[in-house]
Amino acid sequence: MIYNIPYFAVIALILIGLYAILFRRNLIKIVIGITLIESGVNLFLITLGYREGSTAPIYTLSPGGIMSMPVPQALTLTSIVIGVAVLALMLSFIIHIYRHYKTLDVRKIGGDD
Amino acid sequence: MNIMDHLPALVVAVPLLGAFLTPLVGKVNDKLRNIFVIFIAGLTCALVFLLANQVFTDPDGIITYVFGADTEDTLKSIAEQGNPLVRILFEVDGLSAFMAIIGSLLPLVAVIYSWSFMKEHTGLDKYYTLILLMTAGMLGMMLTGDLFNFFVFLEITSIASAALIAFYTDKGKAMVAGFKYIVISSIGALFILLAIAIFYAQYDALNIAVIANNIQYGFLDKIALVLLIAALGMKSAFAPMHMWLPDAYGRAPASVTFVLIGTTLASLYGVLRVCFTLYGKNLAATGSNLGSLNLTPGFLLGALLVVLAIITIFVGVFMALKQVDLKRMIAYVAVAEIGYMLLAFSAVLISLYGGTSPNTEVVSQTALKGGLFHIFNDALDIGLLFLVAGAIYYATKETSLNKLGGLARNMKYTTIFFLIGLFAASGMPPMNGFASKILIYESTYQVNPILSVIAILCSILILAVFVKVFHSVFLGPEHVSLKNVKEVPKIMLLSMAIISGIIIFFGLFPDVVVNNLISPAAEALTNNKIYISSILGVI
Numbered sequence: 001m002i003y004n005i006p007y008f009a010v011i012a013l014i015l016i017g018l019y020a021i022l023f024r025r026n027l028i029k030i031v032i033g034i035t036l037i038e039s040g041v042n043l044f045l046i047t048l049g050y051r052e053g054s055t056a057p058i059y060t061l062s063p064g065g066i067m068s069m070p071v072p073q074a075l076t077l078t079s080i081v082i083g084v085a086v087l088a089l090m091l092s093f094i095i096h097i098y099r100h101y102k103t104l105d106v107r108k109i110g111g112d113d
Numbered sequence: 114m115n116i117m118d119h120l121p122a123l124v125v126a127v128p129l130l131g132a133f134l135t136p137l138v139g140k141v142n143d144k145l146r147n148i149f150v151i152f153i154a155g156l157t158c159a160l161v162f163l164l165a166n167q168v169f170t171d172p173d174g175i176i177t178y179v180f181g182a183d184t185e186d187t188l189k190s191i192a193e194q195g196n197p198l199v200r201i202l203f204e205v206d207g208l209s210a211f212m213a214i215i216g217s218l219l220p221l222v223a224v225i226y227s228w229s230f231m232k233e234h235t236g237l238d239k240y241y242t243l244i245l246l247m248t249a250g251m252l253g254m255m256l257t258g259d260l261f262n263f264f265v266f267l268e269i270t271s272i273a274s275a276a277l278i279a280f281y282t283d284k285g286k287a288m289v290a291g292f293k294y295i296v297i298s299s300i301g302a303l304f305i306l307l308a309i310a311i312f313y314a315q316y317d318a319l320n321i322a323v324i325a326n327n328i329q330y331g332f333l334d335k336i337a338l339v340l341l342i343a344a345l346g347m348k349s350a351f352a353p354m355h356m357w358l359p360d361a362y363g364r365a366p367a368s369v370t371f372v373l374i375g376t377t378l379a380s381l382y383g384v385l386r387v388c389f390t391l392y393g394k395n396l397a398a399t400g401s402n403l404g405s406l407n408l409t410p411g412f413l414l415g416a417l418l419v420v421l422a423i424i425t426i427f428v429g430v431f432m433a434l435k436q437v438d439l440k441r442m443i444a445y446v447a448v449a450e451i452g453y454m455l456l457a458f459s460a461v462l463i464s465l466y467g468g469t470s471p472n473t474e475v476v477s478q479t480a481l482k483g484g485l486f487h488i489f490n491d492a493l494d495i496g497l498l499f500l501v502a503g504a505i506y507y508a509t510k511e512t513s514l515n516k517l518g519g520l521a522r523n524m525k526y527t528t529i530f531f532l533i534g535l536f537a538a539s540g541m542p543p544m545n546g547f548a549s550k551i552l553i554y555e556s557t558y559q560v561n562p563i564l565s566v567i568a569i570l571c572s573i574l575i576l577a578v579f580v581k582v583f584h585s586v587f588l589g590p591e592h593v594s595l596k597n598v599k600e601v602p603k604i605m606l607l608s609m610a611i612i613s614g615i616i617i618f619f620g621l622f623p624d625v626v627v628n629n630l631i632s633p634a635a636e637a638l639t640n641n642k643i644y645i646s647s648i649l650g651v652i
Contacts (some may be wrong), residue, residue: 014307021300030296037303044307048314072313075261079306082268086299089272093279093292100285110289 006047013040027094027104031087038083045072045079120164121178121203124213125253128157128220132245139238147228150241154221157248161217165210169633175647177258178203192650202320204258206644207633211485212255212382214630215492219375220248222608226500227368229602230507240280246273247372254379258648260309261319263383264302267348270376271298278365278373290360297357301344308337308344321391322648325641330395330410341387342414348380351455352425355448359432362444367503370440371496374447378488381454385638388414388462393641396466406467415462422459423567425452430574439505439512442582443498446538446575450491456568457484457553460560465639467560476559481635482627483552489630490537490545490619497534497612501527504601504609505586514582519591523598528587530609535583537616539576545619548626 013036020033049072055062057070094104101109116123131153139146168176179187180201187200205213224244231237250270257263275298279291313319315334316327328334347354358377362370388396396411406412429449436442460480464473504527505520506512521528537544540551550572558565600606619626637643 021296027292034296034299034303037300041303041307041310045310045313048310071319072310075310075313078261078265082265082302085272086268086295089275090292090295090299093275093288093295096279096282096288097285097292100288110286 003052006043010040010044010047013037013043025106027097027106027109030106031090031094034090035083035087038079042076042079042083045076048072117163117167118184119178120160120167121176121205121256122180124157124160124164124217124256125249127160128153128245128249128252131157132242132249135242135245136238139241143237146238146241147224150224150245151221151228153245154217154224154248157252158217158221161210161213161252164205165214168205168207168210169629173643173647174633174637175204175206175643177647178205188648188650191648201262202258202648203256204322204644204647205256206647207635207637208382208385208485209255209637211630211634212379212488213252215378215489216251216255216375217248219492219496220244220372222496222500222611223368223371225611226371226503226605226608229604230368230503231366234280240277243273243277244369244372247277247376251372251376251379255382258321259319260312260321260324264305264309267305267380267383268298268302270379271295271302271348274298274361274369274373274376277369278361280366280369281364284364286360287364290357290364293357294361297347297354301347304340304344308340311337311340320648321386322645325391325393326645326649328392328395330392330398334392334395338387338392338414341391342384345380345383345387346421349377349384350425350448350451351421352428352448352452355425355428355451358448359441359444362447362499363438363441367440367499367506370444370499370503374492374496374499377447377451378492381451381488385458388458389638390641390644396462409466411462411466415459415466418455418459419463419564422452422455423564425449425455426567426571427452430571430578433578434574437514439502439514439517439582439586440499442514442578443495443502446498446578447491447495449571449575450487450495450538453550453553453568454484454487454491456557456564457481457487460484460553460557460564463560464556472559476556477639478635479552480556480560481638482631483549483556485631485634485638486545486549486623486627487553489626490549490616493612493616493619494534494537494544494546497530497609497616498538500605500609500612501531501534504530504605507601507605508598509595514585516592517586517595518589519587519595520598521587522591523595524587524600526600526606527609530606530613531583531587533613533616535576535579537620539579540572541576543617543620545616545623548620548623 017033017036021030024030049069051066051068054066054068057067097109138149177184247270250266253266254263275291275295278294279288281287311333312324316324318324350358398410401408426449429445429452433442433445457480461477464476511517537546540546554565554568
């Protein structure tokens, strides 16, 4: 049971993120929801590759024993980098939207400018 | 080193390199930069045609390219040891090559069109960089044989497209459309990543062929299927997840919209790849019985998609009827066209795995060819209409139907191109839309007559929509403000003429296209054993 806690955390993060995206009215909070989902997925990937008592797969002269899988970590790294780019783009959109409409409320934006 | 061996890598590498060289060339001279971008887009297109020729003449109809190692050695070691693959592979089969032709043709025409269309704007270095990045991402999605690679290219495409949709930063609505698109795309991409993680956890592989060979269709695989179809369906605008498309298509510059059609179709390609190749083995598995029907996974998937298809067609057509903005109206028709393709592919699934119709083989092949042909035709027809809408905007600075009128007097060539697009999009002979829609009507009639009745009626409604547009924009009295409208520059007419030429050619000689382009793609879709055995040896 105790080993499944990361998976529950993954599900919780993704659901909280989806809730924020679907029900929050503030654009910044929607973006936070997306980053929460992203953290959940990244945590899932990392958890998949981890084995109890394993060392990080970066040593040439490892202390022995098992190592965690390097591939999910490489995938997570790629995903984090992409996530940063998306986050930056979304925030710059929000800045522009705020300049046009002087609000971040989704109900008030999108009208004629 | 033979350059022909490295075509799959070059197809993605050339636009990628070109994208980052564009700002440097732009420092020298604007005209030189435009020529450079057209050259890069043309080179990409030529490379894709060479690659497609290689694929179509290949005995197996599939080309595998391994990054960072010799292809032959890698495949041999996999066949001998069956070790899990860490290397990134490109697998180009008939379907990938067919989609890549669309994906390279659209940006080429778009950059030619942009020469005049975007001339008065600043920031064009970045604009062209993003267009080429979009091209690279789109082609990567279509060619890759690795799921994680697919995700990366999907994100490249999404980021570049979102930035381009919001090109008119002085308009608030364009910014909102861009924000909507990036939110939708990033949620979709994260779902896809989650599905990829589920596959990796179970099968210790990221390669599509390896996963397709090992897939068990257990509980986790069903979750992954739902995630993939939902995410890719959202990106290819299946109703009720279509709401981003009219905003994105309507607010982006016309040349960007033209390339955006390609990215939407690339996501549709992802849906096909997932349904037919990744889960191909499981679709025919026996399910529970419901009366005389055997509920195989393929039949259930087809039934779900057919409902989505009908909703998509209805939503697209009926929302198009009430629009007053020309570009948004065309965008809703684009939604309806997506529905037609989906209808064809769900007809394939139902007739193959439902087992109710007597001549399954003929029906499924007809539907498949109709659907694939319609992918190309949709890109051309809707693309041409958007180019015309862009030309009208260029000449009048107006897209609202209420403020346009009598343009046929001054813009006679544009009027002709609009007529061609109108007939093609609503499926009138002798245009290409008719050639593919007749295949869809024929095959869906065999599955269920009601489906083809709905499809034909909605086509007529699309015609009604466009006749209304034609009347209010091109005929009728001239508006006072539009007295001095001039025909658009020749280079924009040229790009519209290229597309119109292809439309008429496809409409007059559909057999040539179906036999040379569509058949290999259809073969690649229905037989996923070739895809798997090209990596894992004969199974």
